[in-house]
Amino acid sequence: MAPSPLDRSDDAPLWSQLQDDLQRRIAAGEFAERFPGEHALVGEYAVSRNTVRQALAQLRADGVVTAERGRSPRVTDRRVQPEMVYSVGTTSTLFDVVERTGRVQTSVVRAVVRTFDGVVATRLGLEESTPLLHLERLRLADDEPLAWDRVWLPYDLGAPLLGRDLTHTSLYDELARLTGVRVDEGRERIRVAVADPVRARLLGIAAGDAVFHIERTGAHRGDLVEWRQSVIRADRFSLTADFGPRQGWELTSDTELTTDTDRRRPAVVTA
Template identity: 35%
Template sequence: MTASIQAYERLTRDLTVGRYAPGSRLPGERDLAGQLGVSRATLRLALSRLESEGTLQRSAQRGWFVPTQVLSEPPSTLQSFTEMARARGLRPTARVMRQEVRPASLDEAAKLRIAPAAPVLEIDRLRGMDGTPVCFDVVVLPSVHVEAMKDADLTDRSLYDELRRLCGIEVHRSAYTLMAESADADLARLLGITAGAPVLVGDEVAYTADGTPVLIGHNKYRGDAYRFEADLFRRA
């Protein structure tokens, strides 16, 4: 067995058992070659093979990285963040950063069909999967419908599940828009990315089966961690 194959198999094993987490950077080539007992030229052969398989990513300025797990929304299917993560065998997490009642803005009131300045519950959470931050999520709900959620513990919980369990509200559909922008310094710090890195911004209004709007969502995903899919049809 050649040294490059041995290095490849050793790295593959380390990645499989989670020694290097998704989104993390590998040690520098000099240190990594020393750990594996091979030359840097031999190491690069192994790294290049892993890159061709999609197991590693290379940055000319920053070195070698383990790709972040990617969440994808199935075509025409409404899923919560928790459902998307679990469907891919990933552990969803949610850290609550704000959970308070405040007056609705004019835009929020119009979307939720409530009076201007009516009380709404805002919930800001940092969402992650397998310990890696993926999304900063802001949800606004009409306070009158979600009294039971004002003091609920939403850490590592599915909002859709808690709406159903605590409030008897079942989300049926979502009007969703998606656009790209650059992360500012605060968002970059939360998501563990560099300022100016691409993020995908999703805005939604979710409805019950009878057409009642029950929440507004504003989600900012790491650009390397989320993919949106859709079925598109031509008009007859």
């Protein structure tokens, strides 16, 4: 299917016209095998590279095209790639959320080390000198970057994880299997942020793209056992929340979401 010529006298900007024509061609199935690169589109439509990039940025933001660092853009197949959705206020893990969609969740383990961090120890209600286990992972869904995850646990609790294969497992499941301790409650602060160059490179997105930034404190039977920071790609993941007369949600002064059912021990939001 030939590209439609862009009308430079039209009020609509060229990038918007280009976006519309690419969507028309996508709907017709033209790019099922391969989506053209920036250089090819510049030649086909006789426009600047900046115009092409603006059109592709919008297609990517709309979830129509996936364009990751180091890979050619491709059309998102929504029939075989169901959305990864997490229900806020449940104890489902990120591992579960990914694998329920038929994808395989794996992790590139970047660090599993004994460390000291007075700030994190204080967050866990420990003495500043208490040793901690630090686990850093790049979380993948079907070998494509999804999240960057850093976890701190009291070292005495987390030490059994040393030397274990954590490439295809839920941390909570592995911790429960090895120690009998399962994170069953906690609190999270979730905000939308933009990816800095370092995180963008790890996640295969562009610097400035939207991400979910999550800070979590997890507990087992009321005792704090985990502090975590996660950065999740916003173009591949979404959050949902139920509400009703028996359980509502309120916005606290620091914009954290907490449940009305138990103000002292709100439910774990994600994992």
